Amino acid sequence: MLPMMLVISIVMGIVPLLGIAWTIATGTITTVDGLFMSLILLTLSAVFFLNAYWELRDRGALAFLDKKKVAAATPKVTTQVASKETPKATAPAAPANVAPQNKDPKPEEGEG
Numbered sequence: 001m002l003p004m005m006l007v008i009s010i011v012m013g014i015v016p017l018l019g020i021a022w023t024i025a026t027g028t029i030t031t032v033d034g035l036f037m038s039l040i041l042l043t044l045s046a047v048f049f050l051n052a053y054w055e056l057r058d059r060g061a062l063a064f065l066d067k068k069k070v071a072a073a074t075p076k077v078t079t080q081v082a083s084k085e086t087p088k089a090t091a092p093a094a095p096a097n098v099a100p101q102n103k104d105p106k107p108e109e110g111e112g
Contacts, residue, residue, distance in 0.1 A: 006052055020041050
């Protein structure tokens, strides 16, 4: 059975939507009062449905929506394809305008 907080959140999310339907049915949606009443009711409905969403997510009922966890749970099978060419090692390219530098600042003296 669903927890009581989830049931209350879903019911309290539907009631404001019924209020909007009543505002449309009576024709007061075209007034400023009807417009603001609809916006307030939509906000209330969104808050309660967001609470219901969080409750369902915490219980794991919405696991099918999380694509990252589903992809991580299924192992990827890869096969090695033999190629006819062998990879060649490449050396990094040297800068073109750089003069070679001496590593030793003092030249070695001859014997003596």
